[in-house]
Amino acid sequence: MIDPTDPRAALAMTKTDTKARAAEAGKQFETVFLTQTMQEMLKNAGKGAIGSSNAEQTWNSFLAEAIAKKVADSGTTGIAQSVERMLTAYGGKP
Template identity: 45%
Template sequence: MDVKTSMAALQVTGAQIAQPGAIAPDAPASAAKEFEAMFLTEMVNEMLSEVDLGDFGGGKAEEHWRYFLAEAFGKELAEQGGAGIARNLEQAMSAYGAAARRGDHT
């Protein structure tokens, strides 16, 4: 995965930078699920790199195909409940937003 793709999941708006607690109500859930899917994609991709998938000829085309397969698995795993990463991350992000709205900076 390239840096642009990884960073796209972490982008925030100018309003969020100005006011850390000013995020859309569904933003933590959406961002957390997207992060979990990205994490699971990387995990599955790493596992698939150790598995012989048959005679696909090797090379860059096989590497790309393998990543697309891993990405499909990662997204589906996240949709099916994932590994609990999204739930914990969403709670942390919500707590941060609530603390920012209260003015807590610890």
């Protein structure tokens, strides 16, 4: 049990909370960045079976977001980790 009157415990909790928040902000940033990248890629991938209708544009936006989320969840690009390190280095209050 953590003693709430112990300043060292409060500081440790704050650091842990800040690190977790920085990690989440990094992951969110990576997902948004990759979604935009995937959307641009899909624009240039050629016309699909649906043609260039509104339905295809809507489908492509969902597809781009799903691909980006999978890539971000895998943690293989290093974008989220870089953002997390930057936020924690500067006192990270995302």
